[in-house]
Amino acid sequence: MALTSVSQYQVRNPHSLADRTVKWKTFNFFDVSQVKPADSESSSLFNSTECSCLCAGSENLFLGSNDGYVRILSQAFKVVRTFQAQDSRPITHMKQINGSSLLVTISEDLSNEPTLKVWALDKPDKKTGGPKCLSSVGIQNGRKQFPISAFAALDNLSQLAVGFANGSVTVVRGDLINDRGAKQRTVFESEEPITGVEFRDGPTTTLYLATTGRILILIISGRGQGQPAKNLEDHGCGVGCMTVDKGSGDIVVARDDAIYSYGVNGRGPSYAYEGPKQLVSVFGSFVAIVTPPKTDTASKPGMLRRFVGGQASNLYKSSTFALLDTDLKYVAHTESLIAQIRIVFAEWGDLFLLTLDGKLFRYHEKTLSQKLEILYQRDLYVLAINLAQKAGVDNSQRNTILRKYGDYLHKKGDYDTAMQQYLKAIDSTEPSQVIRKFLDSQRINNLIEYLEELHEQDKATVDHTTLLLNCYAKLKDTEKLETFIKSGTNFDLETAIAMCRQGGYHDQAVFLSKKHGEHDRVVDILIEDSKDYKEALHYISRHEPEVMYPNLMRYARSLLEHCPHDATQLFIDYYTGRFSPKKDVPLAPAPATPGGAVSTVQNLASFIPLPYRQTTSVPTPVAQDSTQNAFSNGELAAVDDAQGPSEYDVPKPRTAFSSFVDHPDQFIVFLEACLQEGNMEEKDKVDLHTTLFEVYLEVAASKTGPGKLEWEAKARKLIDGQDISMDASNVLLLSHLSNFRDGAVLVREQQGLRFDIFRSYASAGDTAGAIKALRKYGPEEPQLYPAALAYFTSSPKVLEEAKDELDMVLKKIDEDGLMAPLQVIQTLSTTAVATMGMVKKYLSDTIERERKEISNNRRLIESYRDETNAKRKEMDELGNKSAVFQTRRCSACGGSLDLPTVHFLCKHSFHQRCLNQVRDEEIECPKCAPTNNNIRAFRKAQEESADRHEMFQEALQRSRDKFGTISEFFGRGVMAAPATE
Numbered sequence: 018m019a020l021t022s023v024s025q026y027q028v029r030n031p032h033s034l035a036d037r038t039v040k041w042k043t044f045n046f047f048d049v050s051q052v053k054p055a056d057s058e059s060s061s062l063f064n065s066t067e068c069s070c071l072c073a074g075s076e077n078l079f080l081g082s083n084d085g086y087v088r089i090l091s092q093a094f095k096v097v098r099t100f101q102a103q104d105s106r107p108i109t110h111m112k113q114i115n116g117s118s119l120l121v122t123i124s125e126d127l128s129n130e131p132t133l134k135v136w137a138l139d140k141p142d143k144k145t146g147g148p149k150c151l152s153s154v155g156i157q158n159g160r161k162q163f164p165i166s167a168f169a170a171l172d173n174l175s176q177l178a179v180g181f182a183n184g185s186v187t188v189v190r191g192d193l194i195n196d197r198g199a200k201q202r203t204v205f206e207s208e209e210p211i212t213g214v215e216f217r218d219g220p221t222t223t224l225y226l227a228t229t230g231r232i233l234i235l236i237i238s239g240r241g242q243g244q245p246a247k248n249l250e251d252h253g254c255g256v257g258c259m260t261v262d263k264g265s266g267d268i269v270v271a272r273d274d275a276i277y278s279y280g281v282n283g284r285g286p287s288y289a290y291e292g293p294k295q296l297v298s299v300f301g302s303f304v305a306i307v308t309p310p311k312t313d314t315a316s317k318p319g320m321l322r323r324f325v326g327g328q329a330s331n332l333y334k335s336s337t338f339a340l341l342d343t344d345l346k347y348v349a350h351t352e353s354l355i356a357q358i359r360i361v362f363a364e365w366g367d368l369f370l371l372t373l374d375g376k377l378f379r380y381h382e383k384t385l386s387q388k389l390e391i392l393y394q395r396d397l398y399v400l401a402i403n404l405a406q407k408a409g410v411d412n413s414q415r416n417t418i419l420r421k422y423g424d425y426l427h428k429k430g431d432y433d434t435a436m437q438q439y440l441k442a443i444d445s446t447e448p449s450q451v452i453r454k455f456l457d458s459q460r461i462n463n464l465i466e467y468l469e470e471l472h473e474q475d476k477a478t479v480d481h482t483t484l485l486l487n488c489y490a491k492l493k494d495t496e497k498l499e500t501f502i503k504s505g506t507n508f509d510l511e512t513a514i515a516m517c518r519q520g521g522y523h524d525q526a527v528f529l530s531k532k533h534g535e536h537d538r539v540v541d542i543l544i545e546d547s548k549d550y551k552e553a554l555h556y557i558s559r560h561e562p563e564v565m566y567p568n569l570m571r572y573a574r575s576l577l578e579h580c581p582h583d584a585t586q587l588f589i590d591y592y593t594g595r596f597s598p599k600k601d602v603p604l605a606p607a608p609a610t611p612g613g614a615v616s617t618v619q620n621l622a623s624f625i626p627l628p629y630r631q632t633t634s635v636p637t638p639v640a641q642d643s644t645q646n647a648f649s650n651g652e653l654a655a656v657d658d659a660q661g662p663s664e665y666d667v668p669k670p671r672t673a674f675s676s677f678v679d680h681p682d683q684f685i686v687f688l689e690a691c692l693q694e695g696n697m698e699e700k701d702k703v704d705l706h707t708t709l710f711e712v713y714l715e716v717a718a719s720k721t722g723p724g725k726l727e728w729e730a731k732a733r734k735l736i737d738g739q740d741i742s743m744d745a746s747n748v749l750l751l752s753h754l755s756n757f758r759d760g761a762v763l764v765r766e767q768q769g770l771r772f773d774i775f776r777s778y779a780s781a782g783d784t785a786g787a788i789k790a791l792r793k794y795g796p797e798e799p800q801l802y803p804a805a806l807a808y809f810t811s812s813p814k815v816l817e818e819a820k821d822e823l824d825m826v827l828k829k830i831d832e833d834g835l836m837a838p839l840q841v842i843q844t845l846s847t848t849a850v851a852t853m854g855m856v857k858k859y860l861s862d863t864i865e866r867e868r869k870e871i872s873n874n875r876r877l878i879e880s881y882r883d884e885t886n887a888k889r890k891e892m893d894e895l896g897n898k899s900a901v902f903q904t905r906r907c908s909a910c911g912g913s914l915d916l917p918t919v920h921f922l923c924k925h926s927f928h929q930r931c932l933n934q935v936r937d938e939e940i941e942c943p944k945c946a947p948t949n950n951n952i953r954a955f956r957k958a959q960e961e962s963a964d965r966h967e968m969f970q971e972a973l974q975r976s977r978d979k980f981g982t983i984s985e986f987f988g989r990g991v992m993a994a995p996a997t998e
Contacts, residue, residue, distance in 0.1 A: 074113030081108030100147030180211030213259030573676035
C-alpha cells in the first residue's frame with residue numbers, strides 16, 4: 018500500500034447525482050484515541066521522512082522505509098523485527114497475505130525497473146538471519162520509467178497487477194512462492210494514468226482498472242481471457258479512491274458526487290455523497306472516505322497570516338474523515354483533522370488513520386447497545402430496527418426495539434402505527450405492558466386488535482379473555498358477551514374482586530376472598546377499602562401463625578394507630594410464644610322476619626357483579642342491608658382456642674421494632690412484656706434493654722417537671738446494677754444524645770472509668786458534681802487530685818465554687834506525694850486564678866520538710882564518709898604492715914594452739930587439722946566465710962541486675978521518689994560502664 022501523493026491524479030466527475038442526493042444522518046459510532054507508541058524509536062517510524070509505505074495483516078503492522086528496510090510492529094506498536102528488503106531503494110508498496118507468513122514488497126526508483134520480492138517471514142535466511150526471500154522479479158513497463166500508481170495481488174500470489182502512472186498495467190503470473198519462474202505481460206495501455214487496480218477472484222479472475230477518466234474490466238484468466246478491456250464507465254477516479262469490499266467482492270469507487278460499486282454484472286448501486294474524495298477504504302460494513310483539504314485561501318483572514326506567517330495556510334488545510342454505512346444511509350463517524358491524511362488501514366478489529374505529521378489514530382467501533390442508545394436518544398427507531406436487523410440480533414432484542422418504537426409512537430399519539438409495532442413484537446412482549454397503554458375507551462379498537470392477536474398466537478390468559486369480552490361489552494357486542502357470562506368457564510376471581518372493590522362493594526369482595534381462601538386480600542380490603550380496622554384485627558387473630566404474622570407485620574402501623582391496645586396485645590402474645598388462633602362460635606339465630614325467606618347466600622349472589630359488566634344500576638338500601646347482614650360479625654363470637662398456644666418459631670423481637678414507630682407508649686408496653694419472659698436469648702435481651710432504655714429517654718425528653726424525672730428514674734433503674742444486658746458504649750451514646758448524665762455516670766462507674774466521670778463533670782462546668790466525684794472516687798483513684806487541682810484553679814468562678822476543696826486537694830497531694838512541688842507551682846501558674854496566699858502554708862510546709870530531709874541526708878553522708886575512710890585505712894594497714902598474731906587458742910576447737918597453725922588476717926587462728934583442708938584448695942577462714950559468701954552473692958546479684966534495665970524502669974515508674982530510686986540503682990552499678998576484658 019503506497020503512500021504516494023495523490024493530488025496530481027485527483028479528478029472531478031462532471032456527472033452529478035443531485036437527483037438522487039439524500040441527507041445522511043451523522044452519528045458518533047466510533048471511539049477515537051491517538052496511538053502513542055511506548056518508545057521513541059517506534060514513534061519516529063511514522064514520520065513522513067521515515068515511512069514510505071505501510072500495510073497490515075496477520076496481527077502485525079509492516080512499515081517500509083526509504084532506505085529499503087522493513088520493520089514489523091506488534092499490536093503494542095513496538096518493533097519486533099527489522100530486515101533489509103532492498104539496498105538503498107525505497108519500498109513503495111507492500112502487501113501481507115493475511116493468515117500466512119508471506120509478505121510482498123515492491124521497491125522502485127526512476128533509474129531502474131521496480132523490483133518485486135516475496136518474503137517468507139517464518140523462514141530465516143542462514144546468511145543474513147532475516148526472513149528468506151522466496152523470489153525476486155523485476156517489473157517491466159516496456160516504456161520509459163514511470164512510478165507505480167496502483168498495485169494488487171491475489172491471496173495465492175499466482176497473479177499480481179501493477180499499474181503505472183503512464184497508463185500501462187503489467188500482470189505478473191507464476192509460482193512466486195516456490196520461485197518456479199514468472200511471466201510478465203502488459204495487459205493494458207492508455208494515455209491516462211492508472212489510478213487503481215483490484216482483483217475479483219472466482220471461476221474467472223477479473224481485473225478492475227481505474228484511470229482518471231474511465232473504469233474498465235479485464236478478464237485475465239478463465240472464460241473470456243484474452244479479450245480487450247471492457248469499458249464499464251466513462252468516469253474514472255483518483256489514486257486511492259478505488260478499493261475492494263472483501264465481504265462481497267465488489268469494487269468500491271469514490272468520486273466527488275457519489276460512491277459507486279461494481280460487480281460481475283457491471284455497475285451496482287451507487288450512493289450520493291457530495292464532496293471531493295482523496296482516499297477510500299472498506300472497514301466491515303463501513304466505507305471510509307477521506308476528503309482532501311480545500312485549496313481556496315481567498316477567505317482566510319489576512320491578520321492571521323501576518324501573525325503566523327506562511328504556516329497560517331496549514332491551519333486551514335484540514336482533511337475530513339468520514340465512515341459511511343451505505344446500506345442504511347448514515348454517517349457513523351466524521352471529523353476534521355488539521356494534518357492531511359496519508360493512509361487508512363484496518364487491523365486488530367479497529368480502523369487506523371495515519372496523518373502527514375506522523376500521528377496515528379485508532380477508531381474503535383462502539384457496541385451495538387451503545388449505538389442503539391444513541392439512536393434512542395434521537396428517536397430514530399426505524400434506523401435502530403434496521404441496524405439491529407443488519408447486525409443479526411435475535412428476536413428478543415429486535416422486539417425490544419420494536420417496543421421502544423411503539424412507545425415512542427404512542428407518546429406522539431400515532432396509536433395505530435404504535436399498535437402495529439406492538440403486534441410485530443408480540444412474541445416476547447409482556448401483554449400487560451401494551452394493554453395498560455390502551456385502556457382508554459378511545460383506544461378500545463386498538464386494544465381489541467392486540468387481544469385478538471394474543472388469542473391467535475395462543476398467548477392469551479383468562480385475564481386477557483375477560484378483558485376482551487369486556488371490550489366487546491363496551492362496544493355493545495352483546496352476543497359474545499352474553500355467551501361468556503352464561504358459560505362462566507373463563508370467570509376470573511381476581512377480576513371479579515377488583516370489580517367489586519372498584520364499584521364500592523367491599524363486603525362482596527370480602528365474601529369472595531374468604532370463599533376462595535384469599536386471606537391476605539380479605540385483610541387488604543378491610544383496611545384499605547372498608548377502613549374496618551377492628552374487624553381486620555379480629556380476622557387476623559383467627560388464623561394460624563403462618564397466615565397471621567405476615568398480615569400483622571404488613572399492616573402493623575395502621576392497626577396500632579386505630580386499635581392500639583388490641584394490636585399491641587396481639588404482638589405481645591405472638592412474640593412471647595403464647596399466641597393461639599381464636600375460634601368462631603356461632604350465636605343463636607335471631608327469629609326470622611316476615612318476607613325474609615331468601616337465604617343469605619342468595620342475597621349475596623344477587624349482588625356480586627359479573628366481571629367487567631357495564632351497568633348503571635345500584636343496589637337498593639334494602640338489598641344493602643341484607644347483604645351487610647351476610648358479612649356481619651354479630652352472628653359469630655371469637656373465643657380463645659382451648660388447645661393452648663400454637664407451635665411456631667418465635668421471631669426475634671427486633672423484627673417488630675419498626676412497626677412501633679410513632680407509637681412509643683405501645684412500644685414500651687411491648688418491650689416490658691417481652692422482658693418479663695425468662696426464655697429469651699441473651700442477644701435478644703440486649704436488644705430489648707437497649708431499645709427500652711432509648712425509648713425511656715425519648716419519652717423523658719418530651720416531658721417536663723415530675724414527668725421527666727419519672728421516666729429518667731425508669732431509665733436509671735434499667736441500667737443500675739452490676740450486670741446489665743446492654744453494651745456500655747450504647748448506653749454512653751444514648752445518654753449523651755439525650756443529655757442523660759446519670760446514665761453516663763453509672764456506666765462509667767460500673768466500668769471503672771472514674772477518671773472519665775470526673776472529667777465529664779469538669780468539662781460540663783459542674784463543680785459540685787466534680788467535688789462529689791472527687792470525694793467518692795479520690796481514695797481509689799489518686800490521679801483525680803492533680804486533675805482536680807488543675808480544674809479548681811481554671812477560672813475564678815470554679816475556684817469560688819470549690820472554696821476550701823483546694824486546700825484539701827493540696828494536702829492530699831502533699832501527703833501522698835502525688836506531685837512534686839515544682840509540678841504544683843507549674844499547674845497553678847498556668848492561670849492567674851490562684852494567689853500566693855492560697856498556697857503559702859503548702860509551700861512553707863514543703864520547704865521545711867525539704868530542709869529537714871537535706872539535714873538528715875548530710876548527716877548520713879558524713880557517717881558514710883567516716884566509715885569509708887576507716888575501711889580504707891584498715892585495708893592499707895593489711896597491705897603494708899606486718900600483722901602480729903597473739904591468739905593462743907584455736908578459733909574452731911578452742912584448744913591451745915600447737916604447730917602446724919594457720920593464721921588469717923582477720924585475726925582468727927586454727928589448727929591445721931581443724932580446717933579440714935583439701936589439697937590444692939584455697940583456704941578461707943571458717944568464721945568469716947558465711948559473711949564473705951553473703952557479700953559475694955550480693956555483689957553478684959548487683960552485677961546481674963545491672964543488665965536488667967526493665968527492672969530499673971519498672972521501679973522508677975512505681976516510685977514516688979524518682980531521684981532516690983535512681984541513686985539506689987546507681988549504687989548497685991546499673992549505670993556503671995561495662996568492664997572490658
